Amino acid sequence: QITLKESGPTLVEPTQTLTLTCTVSGFSLSTTGVGVGWIRQPPGKALEWVAIIYWDDDKRYSPSLRSRLTITKDTSKNQVVLTMTNMDPVDTATYYCAHRKHAFVFDIWGPGTVVTVSS
């Protein structure tokens, strides 16, 4: 059974760096074809894709966020880490990590973690 779970701070101050961890189980991050993505959702708003990392360490980023993002994986720990610099109140959102089924389809999602950016 595939599961994902996000963890990280619930509150960050403006200009700080956010680090979120997605811990996965039921699959290996090194298996051919595997990908894990991050998607966020501001309160009351739509889903917004953030980034994705693949089994071969290939990475893709949202064009609007690319300059602030880094996505990495630790296969031995079954973790995917997303770093976002220079946080702003508009980055307040629920952040989800999700398992890539194929192409850019996400079939299993974590429960999400709420991040508030405020001083």
Place this chain on the structure above:
Amino acid sequence: QSVLTQPPSVSAAPGQKVTISCSGSSSNIGSNYVSWYQQLPGTAPKLLIDDSNKRPSGIPDRFSGSKSAASATLGITGLQTGDEADYYCGTWDNRLSAVVFGGGTKVTVL
């Protein structure tokens, strides 16, 4: 402003049918498969339709998807109160090199 356009809301009585449109362009829906997600209140999104018209295991056949040119449609028949949720379409945009989602449609069962 989302790249994919969905109506903000649709509604119908129990047992009736609703359709949700998702309008895009040649660089996204026109070139790639569309997926649909259901988000029940307070929960994470759930994959509902894959490859524009395929239902993952466990998804009732009351849910259906179709695609034509640069638009896609999600249909829900036999509407139930448990179907009240937000629904999102998503695909890849070749021009943006990004996953794109619609703005979401809230389904209300009257």
